[in-house]
Amino acid sequence: MTSARPIRKARNVLLVPMALLAIGSPLFAQIDISGSWSSYNDSDPLSQNPGPRWYPLDFLGVPLNAMGKQRGYLYEGEENSEPERICGFYPQLYLPIGPHGLKIWNETEPRNGTTIAWHLNSWEDRPEMTIWMDGRPHPSKYAPHPAEGFATGTWENDVLVVYVTHMKAWQVRKNGAPSTDEATMLTRFFRHGNELTVTSRIDEPTYLTEPYYLTKTYVQDGVAAMLSVGAPCIQGDEGVPEEKVPHTLPGKNPAVGEFQKIYNIPTEATMGGAETMYPEYRKKLKDNYKVPEKCPRNCGGPGVDVRR
């Protein structure tokens, strides 16, 4: 009796770490990213919505190929205001290019408390993203591509890495830079105290010549407690009658030259391409660029805050 007790004690002491080993050391590398996160859109204020929007045919810094430029040229922004599309969700590509803050929470396995999924909502426009952490495989490429897409996550040390597939064909910039349903997104969540820096790499095999990286920063600033779901969408009139099919014909885009006229940036540059992402592209502009005299519109100023 007296000799069995220490063994039982030791066994119990050993069972705890053994159980932890069975779960895996990543338990200690996982960071809590739950909570309400305000989106500080200072890095990409042009993506703010409502308010200033991207100009048509501003594909500066997007690595579009020739086909992508042509498809972008044919985009008509009124498409999103067709009655049948107003309440349609954007795909998960909206995470890096949209303006919204995030509500993040985890779903736990009831018996041991481990996280089996993270959930990201943004209260409008984009559906909830469920990030499966239980190692399940992605579906076949022939499986349906719902608005939610399909996301799985792993921890690289203490950075959450999320891989999203099965997204609907859409855009990599809100003004029509195109994407297909073969696009994938790899997103890393870096937490620094109350800041969360999120870098997404978009791979789009049809329209981009190289991966497209976008970074956003969120802050737990206590400004807003966000909800895990948004209000129901009510289809309203956004100015496009039911019988109209918004479209742009080849060679007929009325926005051609508009950006050049406003900002003195050549149309050839505004059509994007990988070379526009790199510093040396400035040399191509140097001889022809003249700083516009005054900001024409969407200028910001005191009292204007792009944070959401």
Add this chain to the structure above:
Amino acid sequence: MKASRLARVLGVLAAGAVCLMVQPAACAQGGRGGGAPQTAKAASPMDLAGYWVSVITQAWRLRMVIPPRGDYLGIAVNPEAKKVADAWDPAKEEAGGNACKGYGAAIIMEMPERLHITWPDENTLQMEIDAGTQTRTFHFGKWAPPEVKPSWQGDSVASWESRERDPRRDPKARYLQVNTNHLLGGFLRKNGVPYSENATVMETYDFFQEPTGEQWMIVTTTVTDPKYLARPLLVTAQFRKQADASGWDPTPCSATW
């Protein structure tokens, strides 16, 4: 073996298992006080030395060219800042020897540029920047500047941080934090949106490697300036490491381009 001794042995093994899970680096060094402290260079999660290129995919027209006067979008300016920005005169700045106002530490990581990172010693990281031919120096450990003299790049103190605030975690799990002050007043945007000499800059640097071997660095910069900003400015920049110095192109500061 007596049962009590067996229990002690099992207990030690259990403690070792926990140690390996929680603090592998510390265990490898024999625990607290088990070895000399790592230098900043040795603690780096990857080899930072070399050339890095900025990849500009966001706010392009605000970063790649000088935007027009009065374009403050994305910067929470107060009325005093607006007044200063509206009086921006690039020719006057150039003539007055202030061409580098748009290249200060508060905003230089946002510029289209290449970086050349070196370690002059084990606890000092140097970053040469071709845009404006600027140099930043990050001091790790206990650092006190020999004299407090404001400059465009100010005085920077750096540390490797753990997201769990545990300095003994695996180095790969760390990010770099840099705090900079003693700045000369400059521009947050090259069109004259100002920051004052009292501004402070806090940066975090995150690193990752793609399966292809490409190395990336993400810089998040927070600029706090009660004189000109209604709230801190929070911006990010993306850099990809290059295999060599191709594209490295030191150019002097310019207020007009």
